[in-house]
Amino acid sequence: MVEKLYVTYNQVHKLCQKSAERILNDFKPNLMIAIGGGGYVPARILRSFLKRPGSANIPIQAIGLSLYESLTTDSAVEEPGTKVTRTQWLDLSSLEMANLIGKNVLIVDEVDDTRTTLEYAVKELQKDVETATKKLGRDAEKTRFSIFVLHNKDKHKKGNLPQDMLDENRYLAALTVPDVWICYPWEATDIDEHDRLAESQSVQ
Ligand SMILES: O=P(O)(O)OC[C@H]1O[C@H](OP(=O)(O)OP(=O)(O)O)[C@H](O)[C@@H]1O
Numbered sequence: 001m002v003e004k005l006y007v008t009y010n011q012v013h014k015l016c017q018k019s020a021e022r023i024l025n026d027f028k029p030n031l032m033i034a035i036g037g038g039g040y041v042p043a044r045i046l047r048s049f050l051k052r053p054g055s056a057n058i059p060i061q062a063i064g065l066s067l068y069e070s071l072t073t074d075s076a077v078e079e080p081g082t083k084v085t086r087t088q089w090l091d092l093s094s095l096e097m098a099n100l101i102g103k104n105v106l107i108v109d110e111v112d113d114t115r116t117t118l119e120y121a122v123k124e125l126q127k128d129v130e131t132a133t134k135k136l137g138r139d140a141e142k143t144r145f146s147i148f149v150l151h152n153k154d155k156h157k158k159g160n161l162p163q164d165m166l167d168e169n170r171y172l173a174a175l176t177v178p179d180v181w182i183c184y185p186w187e188a189t190d191i192d193e194h195d196r197l198a199e200s201q202s203v204q
């Protein structure tokens, strides 16, 4: 049987809270890019903890990437597909892209599993920003990407992140966990049962 880890909304909230100070001090994000669907809730929670009095909220933009799919309709554990599919992307022709140039951009997702999704997101965003930077003649401005995930699975990664991102510690996982399937509360169809399972794990 596949081992599962049940995570509650309360735990997600506190993982965002405990990571906010490091994100504010070290990454200093001007905007977040949430990888949907799993990155949306953490990004929104994080936004409240990143808000400083007298400053505006950090905007959240969204991209949709999908790698995993249920093999059978009733399977709770999903299997990785072979390629990342874009279900939503930034509008390359618009201000959305120009808005990223010269900024500190925090990419947010819930889980770093094989790292395939994060590798794809960072590479493609960097490429698109570079194209827009050249096109607009704004080469003097440096765009810095950093990453926040709730959980990083301690396992061999198929995907790679840019060396400068790792060297400069621009990657933060609130928790590192063993290679088990994580059940997030927003995926639950019975949240009370989900919370009960999470509670029973915490007292084991
Ligand atoms: O590190 P990886 O092996 O690439 O896995 C991580 C990705 O898998 C999940 O997305 P999924 O494809 O299930 O889409 P979803 O967020 O819409 O459920 C999750 O939200 C991450 O984006």
Ligand SMILES: Nc1nc2[nH]cnc2c(=O)[nH]1
Residues within 6 Å of the ligand: 068, 111, 113, 180, 181, 182, 183, 184, 187
């Ligand atoms: N919900 C969920 N989605 C994932 N995508 C990749 N790994 C996981 C996981 O452990 N849980």
